[in-house]
Amino acid sequence: MAEMIKRKVKTPCCGKFYWVKGIVEPDGVLNELSGNMERSVTIRYPKDSEQAKNLIATIDEMWKEFKELNPKVKQKEPSSVPYKPVLDKDGNETDEIEFKFKTNATFQDGKLNIVKIFNAKGQDVTEQFQDDDIKIGNESEGIVHGLFSTFEYAKKYGLTAYLKAIQLAKLVEYDDGIEPEDLTEYVGEDAFDAAGNNEEPIV
Numbered sequence: 074m075a076e077m078i079k080r081k082v083k084t085p086c087c088g089k090f091y092w093v094k095g096i097v098e099p100d101g102v103l104n105e106l107s108g109n110m111e112r113s114v115t116i117r118y119p120k121d122s123e124q125a126k127n128l129i130a131t132i133d134e135m136w137k138e139f140k141e142l143n144p145k146v147k148q149k150e151p152s153s154v155p156y157k158p159v160l161d162k163d164g165n166e167t168d169e170i171e172f173k174f175k176t177n178a179t180f181q182d183g184k185l186n187i188v189k190i191f192n193a194k195g196q197d198v199t200e201q202f203q204d205d206d207i208k209i210g211n212e213s214e215g216i217v218h219g220l221f222s223t224f225e226y227a228k229k230y231g232l233t234a235y236l237k238a239i240q241l242a243k244l245v246e247y248d249d250g251i252e253p254e255d256l257t258e259y260v261g262e263d264a265f266d267a268a269g270n271n272e273e274p275i276v
Contacts, residue, residue, distance in 0.1 A: 215239055
């Protein structure tokens, strides 16, 4: 069996968060591909930035070390890495690169695997976010605390990034962008009212 390598990582300040999922939700969010309940966050940096280059260099060094420790592994390049270029709506590469960190929502013994949230001063605000159901929206800024690790799957080797905690320098609360209107004037008596309530129309 190949010897794996793990290394703690704290991403540089400050990247932009995207797709923060399952961190506030107690049970996490379902990953439809794996079928697991997970917590995850993606953090982006300019492709040519020192922040991005240093993170990629760490991953490259880990793969080199893995190969040196496991000379019987003939695979030249990792089967997957925890970063990729950001694409625009037409599928073209932009000037950003993103790193995805994730973890299971529970440990093997069934206990919840809580991903802590810290504010800009380093104070633990996890309970406040959970109690107030504060959703972290895209373009929030901060850093990710996690773990880079090599892995083996289906007789292939690669690298992944495990999520431990996030620290927010700037919070952009999630907004679903929905703005309901009062449509009763258009349909009159046929207006749909599933709740059967008598609340005043939205103005």
